[in-house]
Amino acid sequence: MRTLLASAACFVLLATVASVDAAPAARPSQPPVLADIINMLESQGRISHTDAARVRREVIERGAGPKLAAEVLPGGARCLTQAMRQALPWLESQGVQVMRDPPVTTNQLTSTKYPIRVNYNTEDALAKETLAQLEASWKAQIEDGKFRVPWTGGDSVPLSQAIYAYISDLGANYSGMAEGIADVPSTPICDCSSRLILNTSLPTKSVAEVASHEMNHMLQFAADCTESYTSSENFAVAVQSLQNPASVYLTKMFLPEFQDYPDYPVDYASMTQTGTPSYYYQFGSALFPLFLAERYGEGKISLIAELWDAFVQDGTVKINGFGNTCSNPNKPNWFDGTDAVLKTKGSSFDEAFDEFSAWRSITGSFDDGKHFMGGSAFAEVAIAATHGLDALPIKADLDLHEYGSRHIVLEPKTYTGGIKVSVAGDPEAGWGGSLLLWKGTAPVERVVLKFNKEKGEATVDSLEGTTRAVLVVTQKNFENHSPDDQVYDVTRTFSYAVDGYTAPVEPGPEPQPDAASSDDSATLQDGPSTGQDAAAPAAEDSAGGGGCGCRIADRSPQGLFAVSLLALAIAWSRRRAKPGL
Numbered sequence: 001m002r003t004l005l006a007s008a009a010c011f012v013l014l015a016t017v018a019s020v021d022a023a024p025a026a027r028p029s030q031p032p033v034l035a036d037i038i039n040m041l042e043s044q045g046r047i048s049h050t051d052a053a054r055v056r057r058e059v060i061e062r063g064a065g066p067k068l069a070a071e072v073l074p075g076g077a078r079c080l081t082q083a084m085r086q087a088l089p090w091l092e093s094q095g096v097q098v099m100r101d102p103p104v105t106t107n108q109l110t111s112t113k114y115p116i117r118v119n120y121n122t123e124d125a126l127a128k129e130t131l132a133q134l135e136a137s138w139k140a141q142i143e144d145g146k147f148r149v150p151w152t153g154g155d156s157v158p159l160s161q162a163i164y165a166y167i168s169d170l171g172a173n174y175s176g177m178a179e180g181i182a183d184v185p186s187t188p189i190c191d192c193s194s195r196l197i198l199n200t201s202l203p204t205k206s207v208a209e210v211a212s213h214e215m216n217h218m219l220q221f222a223a224d225c226t227e228s229y230t231s232s233e234n235f236a237v238a239v240q241s242l243q244n245p246a247s248v249y250l251t252k253m254f255l256p257e258f259q260d261y262p263d264y265p266v267d268y269a270s271m272t273q274t275g276t277p278s279y280y281y282q283f284g285s286a287l288f289p290l291f292l293a294e295r296y297g298e299g300k301i302s303l304i305a306e307l308w309d310a311f312v313q314d315g316t317v318k319i320n321g322f323g324n325t326c327s328n329p330n331k332p333n334w335f336d337g338t339d340a341v342l343k344t345k346g347s348s349f350d351e352a353f354d355e356f357s358a359w360r361s362i363t364g365s366f367d368d369g370k371h372f373m374g375g376s377a378f379a380e381v382a383i384a385a386t387h388g389l390d391a392l393p394i395k396a397d398l399d400l401h402e403y404g405s406r407h408i409v410l411e412p413k414t415y416t417g418g419i420k421v422s423v424a425g426d427p428e429a430g431w432g433g434s435l436l437l438w439k440g441t442a443p444v445e446r447v448v449l450k451f452n453k454e455k456g457e458a459t460v461d462s463l464e465g466t467t468r469a470v471l472v473v474t475q476k477n478f479e480n481h482s483p484d485d486q487v488y489d490v491t492r493t494f495s496y497a498v499d500g501y502t503a504p505v506e507p508g509p510e511p512q513p514d515a516a517s518s519d520d521s522a523t524l525q526d527g528p529s530t531g532q533d534a535a536a537p538a539a540e541d542s543a544g545g546g547g548c549g550c551r552i553a554d555r556s557p558q559g560l561f562a563v564s565l566l567a568l569a570i571a572w573s574r575r576r577a578k579p580g581l
Contacts, residue, residue, distance in 0.1 A: 034065045036171045037087045043169045044103045051096045058094070065090050084177075100155045100181065100319075102195055103168035114138045115149075115162035121200075123167050129204040130165055133211040134196075138163070140212070140243045145301030147219040147308070151193035154182030159193055163218060165211075170199040176210050178217035180225055180324055183317035190315040190326035192225035194218045209247055213240040223308040225317050226326040230267040230282070230483045231334040235304060237286035242293060242301050245374075250286055256379040258284025262360065263384070263404040263491075266353065267335070267483040287378075291356045292338070294373060296345050310337030330484055350476045354432040354448075357405035357474045361436055362444050366468070370443040381407050387498065389415040389463070394498040399491040400475045402429070410469040410498060418461045418501035423473055425454040425494035430477020435460065438468040461503040471496060 035056055042052035058064040066087065088098060105119035109131045116134050120127040141147045153159040159182075170176065176198040184191050196214045198207070216236040220227065241250050257280035261268075266288050270279040289304055297303025315328035332340065339349035362371045364380035372378060386409040387394045398406050410419070425431040433449040435458045449456035463469070473494055 034059045034087055034090075036173070037084060038091075040169060040171045040174075041091075041098065046099045046101070046103075047091070047096055055091060055094050055096055102155065102157065102164070103166045103197065105166060105168070111135055115160070116165070117162065118165045118167065120167040123200055126167055126198075126200070126202060126204055126207070129207045130167065130198060130211060133208045134163060134165060134215060136208070137212045137215045137243065141216060141219060141239060141301055141305075145239070145305050147216075147301075147305040148191075148222040150215075150218040150222040151184050151191065152181070152195055152218075154184075154193040159184060159186075163196065163215065165196040165198065167198050167200055167202075169201075170197065172201065175199055175202055175206070176214050178214045178221070180221050180317075180319060182319060183225075185316075188314050189312050190224055190226050190317050190328070191312075192221050192317045192319065192324060194221045194225075209240055209244050209249060212243045213237065216240065219305075220308060224311045224313065226315075226324045226330065227308075227311050227334055228267075228330065228483045228486075230269045230486065231311070233269075233282045234285040235289050235308070237283050238289035238293065239301055239304055241286060241290060242299070242304075250284070251374075251377050251379070254280050254283035255287060256284070257281050258287060259360065259363070259379040259381045262357070262381050263400050263406055265401050265403045265488060266356075267403065267486075268401075268488055269486065287360065287372075288356055291359055291372070292342075292352065295352070295355065295359075296342065296347065299373060307334075307338055307341055310341045312337075333482055333484055335481075335483055350430070350432065353403065353476055354434065354474050355446075357432075357472050358434040358436055358446050360405075361407055361470050361472055366438065366444075368438070368442075368444045383407055383409050385409070386411065388413050389419065389469075389498070392419075392498060392500050395495065397493055397495045398473075399493045400473065401488065401491050402478055402481050403474075403476055405472055405474045406494075408471040408473070408496065410471060412463050412466050412469060416462060416464045416466075418459065418503060419463065419469075420457060420459045420499045420501040421449065421471055422457045422497045422499075423449060423451075423455070423471075423494055424496075425473075425475065426492040427454045428478065429454070429475050429492050431456060431494065432474040432476060433458075434472045436470040436472065437463075437466050439465045440467070459501050459503075461501070471498075 038047070038052050038056045038059065041047045042049060055065075091098060102119070105121055107120050107122075107124075107127070109118040109120070109127050110116070111131060111134070113135055116131065116138065118127045118131045118134070120130075142149060149161045150163060151159060152162050152164045157164070176196070178194055178196050181193045181195060184193060194217070196211075196218060198210060198214070202210060213236050216239045217232065220232065220235065237250055237254065241247050257277055261277045261281060264277060264281065266285055268277070268285070269282045270277065289307070292307070293299055293301070293303045297306070311332060311334050313326065313328055313331055315326040318325045318327070335349055338352075342348050342352055359371045360381050362368055363375045363378035365376075366380060367375040367378070369376075384398055384406045385396060387396075388411045390413045392415070394410075396408075398408075400406055421435055423431060423433055431451055431454055433451075433456055435447040435449065437445040437447065437460070439445065447458045447460060449458045473496065475492060475494070478492075
């Protein structure tokens, strides 16, 4: 049995697009969050006023409870999921009963197209926009994208395949979340019903992205309610970005954090929403499922849905606060499922990870227009080291997390010769790599390093015309890595070397023997060579001058006949040249 870190998933909303476009300000110190959660649960009617007053006093006056953090973004929005996961067990330990009923609402809007219902109190405009955007998301993600239809209900509401959304108070700084509710007994898999909650303070212009993101969490739960949290936010952000191509949340806020730490595992997820990297990293790691969709799925959401179907396992779900457990182990996990899907497409997880690590170097000002769609707007990957090729040979060492990558710039400067790149890693792990070459406006050339266990190399005959080169090294294929374990403190060291390289000269064609030096004529050659075929007698000079000076190459009967004709012609010519003739 394993525990999901959080089944309630939320999306960090920036208050305005203008605040996204602005340069990120220094992150302020984290305010206490536990009191906010208590207030929110009280306003929803999920804990009693008496319990709320009691534990709130303990938190504010005595500093009791976990010291929760929720990253503050420009505009003030914060993600609630991780803090909720830590807060609920503490509240239960304090004797607080948290009701699982949905937020109390008085009004409803029901779709005429799909089984979607929006429950609200007085936010008419927000409810109408929410319904419209959920309908658009249903078409994009379920009709066109082939995700499973989600389940809802299971508390005081009968189970059904539908989406029930609630507009409720989540506090001033939170945008929304999708919450797992109960196992679906009519199915054999570890799926669960869920509901979607949007904040009453959410601006209507922001509903499109928040609704598509939170709805995708519900679709995830309909396939595998207990899949690792390391696949939750990044896949939802990928779907959100594919559905909303003009989105700036990924490119402006989340992606820079991910690209700043390429050496960290692609499945890294911050547990406390603080630290370096912060939980921005997991949202930014949407770049990986986006790569999978573009490289293997024609840039369509349906590839993401196909992957989530591959994560499914049989079993029964037990809801534990905001965390879920499955009665069976998580086999396949999302690494396993992704590998299985890619093998049907002629690839594998490790091959895709190697290529993805190369693609993330081809962004920003180094985008060539042939890799990520819109890649010129993506943050550039952090460079671990830079070397000028006018200082060959080059040798250095770097460390690297499991399923991370290092990116090393090799500046050609005035060097136009060939290079040999060698990598040697810890033999306990598996390694991979690429050498990327920029040449004018041509697509970036990728030379894959050939590895024999932990040692790999690649050669380039000439850097003529190359303006930039990047060595990308990846660590993978190590034993027992699982995204469920969330072990992020394992690093291994590799060394790399760059030397000048001269391509070996290809041997020319074997010299062909002269036709006159056939086996027959060879027996006629006797004594030292005079520079003339010894088997071919020179034409005799007449009294009037030298012979023809030609070399007879054809010793066949036809050739001898031709020589006879030539001799007669010369004799005739000479006779005609005598006076009186």
